[in-house]
Amino acid sequence: MNRTKRNKLLLAILAVALFIPTVVAIVNFSRAKSGPVSTNSIVTLTMNDLDGNKTVFDKDNPDTERMVGVFLKMRDTATKVPSLPVALGAKPFYLIQMSNGSIDYNYQYYFDTSGKETYFLDGDGNVYMVDAEAASEFLSTQYAASVYSGSGIPMFSISAEATDVRPTSAKWAFKDSTGEMVEVDCSGKVVAEGATYPVEGGMRTAFSAAPDYLHIEITNSATGDAIYNGDYEDGATFKFEGTPKADVTVSAKWYRDEGRDFEGEMGYKFTIEIAEGATFYLGTDQIDTGEVVAVTALNVKDPSKIEFSSEPEIGVKPVFYQDGKYTRALIPVSIDRSGDKTYKLTFRYGAAEQTLDLKVNFRDYERGTTNTYAVTEAVSALYSDKTKKAAEDVLTSVLAAGEPEMIFDGGAFSEPVNAGITRYFGRTYTVNPGGTAYKQTGIEYAAAAGTNVTAPAKGKVVYVGEFEVTGNVVILEHGFGLKTLLCHLDTVTVKVGDVVDKGGAVGTCGTTGFTNTPGVYIANFVGTTPISPYTMWSDGNWKTFPNP
Secondary structure, eight states: OOOHHHHHHHHHHHHHHHHHHHHHHHHHHHHHHHHHOTTTOOOOEEEEETTSSSSEEEETTTTTTHHHHHHHHHHHTOOESSSGGGGGGSSSOEEEEEOOOOEEEEEEEEEOOOOOTTEEEEETOOEEEEEEEHHHHTTOOOOOOOGGGGSSSOOOEOSOOOOOOOOEEEEEEOOTSOOOOOOOOOOTTTTOOOOOEEEEEEEEESSSSSOEEEEEEETTTTTTEEEEEOOHHHHHOEEEEOOOEEEEEEEEOOOOOOTTTTEEEEEEEEEEEEEOOOOOEESSSEEEEEOEEEEEEEEEEOOOGGGEEEEOOOOOOOOOOOEEEEEEEEEOOOOOOOSEEEEEEEEEEEEEEEEEEEEOOOOOTTTHHHEEEOOOOOOHSSSSSSHHHHHHHHHHHHHHHSSSSSOOSSOOOOOOSSEEEEETTTOOEEEETTOEEEOOSSEEEEETTTTTEEOSEEEEEEEEEETHHHHHEEEEEETTTTTEEEEEEEEEOTTTEEETTOOOOOEEEEEOSSSSEEEEEEEEEEETEEGGGGGGBTTTTOOOOOOO
């Protein structure tokens, strides 16, 4: 054999020798992956529960052998099923990872408290239904706590910002699937005393589950003088006067009861720093139906935490917006409200609570007239339940949103065209032909086609579109949810996002949509409630925001 052939043979033998370990490794990996996993072969088991707690079972954890056995039993006695129940698809799951040192086996477990509807997905996406007895074995362990709603200790807050106070001592137990009370490991839930929390005006306790017993001790941090020592009702407010800082001790207990699935007790020790409480003002104490009143608040950090109620019910929930050091809201009164009424408007933020009177005078926009709106059959067909719903489905969400800043200058609005009014706000019109009756929520002007239509006040274009009932429509946002709709336009000269000054062009008069003559329809809304445009004009009764 010559040297060249001998060298080639040696290279071939060497290549085979190098390749054999690789093949053996692949075969062994494949066998390990598909072969049986026993308790002895698992080195670690990592469990992430529904509360985000991570537990590692390894050689240093005395529960490793037991918990590996529990999960292997659930796996080995499970029955393969076509798919996961639809209801479980969006629910949280236990993420389980078992490792033999070289390969990780991943599973997603979906538990129910009875154990009868427990499933898991393996790493290949196969779905299995777990045997109820095997699932119940896991559910009786302390590691199943997050499956039960009663296992989580209550959240405790003391301010409008929902500042959560963690306990300095805690004992908690929940009822498992067997009806037994299981102790929760609270060591990771408690903190050392001494935390300081800011509150505004006072302290308002709020537990996610109201305790059966609540005792509070409060002392002045500077002098040590007792401010309060006694039982307390959850949700009640404690106001401080002349005390900038106070030390608080709280004891709360939840007793065993057949009607609940938890019991326990919590202790809290902390310090509060008291800032000036919120104050609310109305722009006026008297308006007519169809008008709007402005509300201004001071010392509010989070407007979304303001609570509002009225007596009698006023029919709207104001949305508050931050405006520098002020917080603003507009409260419209529907034209559908009848009779003169005085509403007691109650605003609550943290420990602050204020009730302000608003007198609403009934205004009859009908003026005792019966109005017929004559149109052609083709135009009449544009006003129907179907066409109205098509517009409302889109426009309602646009109207409900609000711009968190004041765009217009707070002065009077102007009219969009210099023309006569053909249909008036608040009046009921009967369509002829068709006989459909509706209440007018805006004003319609008659003006020659092509006449410029201008913005009644500075505003941001938040919608441009077309519907059968409105024709071409532009919506301007003036700030804090106050909007103007301009409908039946022939042409539109603005786009969404444009900011148009008062008197700036937005389009031209037309006959698009449900109308019988060239012109423009204008309507003002606060949220989804229509308000009278008349009060926005210079000779009307529009109230600007107060700046106390």
